[in-house]
Amino acid sequence: MTIAARLKALAIELPPLAIPAAAYLPFVQTGSLVFISGHIAKKDGKPWVGQLGLTMTTEEGKAAARAIAIDLMGTLQAAAGGDLARVKRIVKVMSLVNSTSTFTEQHLVTNGCSELLGEVFGDAGKHARSAFGVAQIPMGACVEIELIAELA
Secondary structure, X not given: OOHHHHHHHOOOOOOOOOOOXXXXXOEEEEOOEEEEEXXXXXXXXXXXXXXXXXXXXXXXXXXXXXXXXXXXHHHHHHHOOOOHHHEEEXXXXXXXXXXXXXXXXXXXXXXXXXXXXXXXXXXXXXXXXXXXXXXXXXXXXXXXXXXXXXXX
């Protein structure tokens, strides 16, 4: 099954490339690697605000991370010239989870992103990963994730 067919089967429509909110680029390519800037979780087009362990559950955080994966794939599609079939591998995902000092399930929150990348890209979606708990994320967002991918 093609990547486009997998997205269609999952009823996922990728968003267009977002305009950066500050002084950075949405992605930078060097050689065959594409570095995608951090994307914050959004709900209904606005920052998905919350703190894991205080105002949000792990399952809610996982849903936010899945939503970010969709936005990241939209940016990756733009970086790949509109063709996700050019993605040779998702290399690394780094996740920042806005969480209390006692919340310890950042890795489970981040699974929302990792699992969707695996569903869409198959073996090429399996990646190295880091998940951190942080005191705050821009605009009070609950999760921010960045991604590195290799293009063919």
